[in-house]
Amino acid sequence: MADKNVISLDKIKVACHDCSLAELCLPMGLRPEDVDRLDAIVKRNRPLQRGDNLFRAGETFRNLYVVKTGAVKTFTQSNDGDEQVVGFHLPGEVLGLDAIQDGSHGCSARALETTAICELPFERLEDLSSSIPSLQHQMFRLLSKEISQEAEMMALLGRSTAEERVASFLISLSERFKRRGFSATDFFLSMSRQEIGSYLGLALETVSRLFTRFQDEKILKVERKHVQILDRARLQAMVTHHHNCEPSQARPTT
Amino acid sequence: MADKNVISLDKIKVACHDCSLAELCLPMGLRPEDVDRLDAIVKRNRPLQRGDNLFRAGETFRNLYVVKTGAVKTFTQSNDGDEQVVGFHLPGEVLGLDAIQDGSHGCSARALETTAICELPFERLEDLSSSIPSLQHQMFRLLSKEISQEAEMMALLGRSTAEERVASFLISLSERFKRRGFSATDFFLSMSRQEIGSYLGLALETVSRLFTRFQDEKILKVERKHVQILDRARLQAMVTHHHNCEPSQARPTT
DNA sequence: GAAGTTTTTTGACCTCGATCAAGAACCTCG
DNA sequence: CGAGGTTCTTGATCGAGGTCAAAAAACTTC
The missing domain is CATH 2.60.120.10 (Jelly Rolls)
Incomplete structure (x- = not known):
């Protein structure tokens, strides 16, 4: 600028x-x-x-x-x-x-x-x-x-389902990788399922299950710590469903 | 100082x-x-x-x-x-x-x-x-x-049960009131159950139920928005149970 | 103070995800 | 390569808390 x-x-x-x-x-x-x-x-x-x-x-x-x-x-x-x-x-x-x-x-x-x-x-x-x-x-x-x-993050933890949390986590990672010039659709998770779960307030089993479910639904390709996002739109949809705050409001009233 | x-x-x-x-x-x-x-x-x-x-x-x-x-x-x-x-x-x-x-x-x-x-x-x-x-x-x-x-707050939302959240909320309010010179054990909640629930990631019914349960257990006296803390120790215990981080660690290793 | 609205309480039910448990895949180091 | 340790997956079970519904209490307005 x-x-x-x-x-x-x-x-x-x-x-x-x-x-x-x-x-x-x-x-x-x-x-x-x-x-x-x-x-x-x-x-x-x-x-x-x-x-x-x-x-x-x-x-x-x-x-x-x-x-x-x-x-x-x-x-x-x-x-x-x-x-x-x-x-x-x-x-x-x-x-x-x-x-x-x-x-x-x-x-x-x-x-x-x-x-x-x-x-x-x-x-x-x-x-x-x-x-x-x-x-x-x-x-x-x-x-x-x-x-x-x-x-x-508070909004996420306060309201969402396990599905939303994991989706949101992946989207967030994806964006952060992208911003640094890494691939946004193909990356390694350096943290364990345990750690992801702890971060998202979920049991590690739940994280694992969602990864496999997303894989079944052709949203992800997961191989241990290597993740590919195949259908970003569906992931995004799971998150966007809730907490948007920009477009709903008009002008000030104060 | x-x-x-x-x-x-x-x-x-x-x-x-x-x-x-x-x-x-x-x-x-x-x-x-x-x-x-x-x-x-x-x-x-x-x-x-x-x-x-x-x-x-x-x-x-x-x-x-x-x-x-x-x-x-x-x-x-x-x-x-x-x-x-x-x-x-x-x-x-x-x-x-x-x-x-x-x-x-x-x-x-x-x-x-x-x-x-x-x-x-x-x-x-x-x-x-x-x-x-x-x-x-x-x-x-x-x-x-x-x-x-x-x-x-993230730690709270990420891990705790409804009981812990409500207890923690009350303790936090209590401390904040105290710091400003108000009573720490007897105060009004200016927010609704709905709003408390939304903040804590709980249904309003759950908040209500916990308030009445705490009342039954003689921990609180609740009358609509007027709350008295009768047994702060028990409340504190519900929270302290988890996430303490100071006393567990020794010296640096880096 | 009666009628209407909002907030709170309480009950009944059911779902999501935690927990327990066992097996599979992988890692590592002798 | 095989023994032992992690980490990950998958299944089965169970309970905390969400949801739905309705009654009760409180607050509002005429």
Whole structure:
């Protein structure tokens, strides 16, 4: 859109050493020199292996994290041991936003597969953002986006059937993959049925059953963790059926 | 804690004309002159009546809102007409945070009873916050708090039984009332069973049944919308049973 | 205060999905 | 390659809670 001070995704990718920090920069149109300043504070660590923790619930909050490659789950643990998955984080997505409030993480984050992560020291980010207004604005957007997404998730969990939940999950994954340049119709699930179920508030058996049912109905092709979406329209229909809020309303009345 | 530049809750209440903007100021320790600057941008409108909309889904986002007195629900509407409650907002709480991302509200907000609201023009707030670092920090906290709360809600909706949900709802209300100086054990519900059910992902009949069951079990005294908590411990136990995440973990391993 | 509307309660029934259980497919490492 | 461990699938059963229906209580309006 505004093309003057905006630099391209490619340029940012280079500036950020191909780190998905692009997510953080692009939509706001940071100036090149600002990107450099941002890039300077990014830490790049060695990749995590499946099962490694990125952070744990209760730890002091120090960084935001951006997933470069791989996948991460965030989860809480109840005192009786079993865990509740609260989110999956794919390449280009940001983690750690939950913790700003009270200075410690409210959930743990663990790699689902070999995963490369960028680390953004939050203090430095705050310093930067007070001198770069567009960065500050962008931080707000990130947080607000998180809120919208969670609100959508709440709506899903609050109302839907198992069918809708699984359909919605697949659509969401599909869109997120697509946005990052991966195939939207053919992808791997790096998480187990167990983890999907925990995330969606379903038993793992229910998830499994729905996958096979969708396969029978020629909506999906499922082979263990490899999923192909054959009939996106039908999937979409299961979700769209409910909670649309844009087109129903007219002008303000206040 | 740090007492030098921090001003008291009382002082802020006066500065803000008793508006619950205190929520926004206090925890960060704004200097008095900053509070004045903040106060200068606050708009105070005439009270809303029950059923009035504060804003509607799809409207352009311009303000944050702070509830002074009364109560507000936020909700989305599905295309087939029925609404999904996504939140209740009591005195001192902030609304509108969901909309920062894409410039328009994702849900509607409507007064549940006669309700006084403070309006904070977001643009001016942003301007202010770039010159008042602690205000910026405070904005982050607000957003992050919202995220934590929603995450908690997701956990609740994802896993719990009807009993747990209703118990958790009551505890949450109780704590929020208490924090604002109202009774924590004796309060009015300004929302209907229908709305509670919608919020908790339950049928209104289920909510009603649980209220009467809790009454039979001498945990509550319920008379239509007037609720007294007789045995908070038992309520708490229903909730605590699950999702605790602090005490189970040891030190980091990363 | 009677008639009409809305909200809440209570009952009866039935469905969806959790749970239990067992088998199949896959993974991994000696 | 085969033993042991996971993870996934499929079947059978059962119960929590949704749905339908109707009565009761409360609130509204004339």
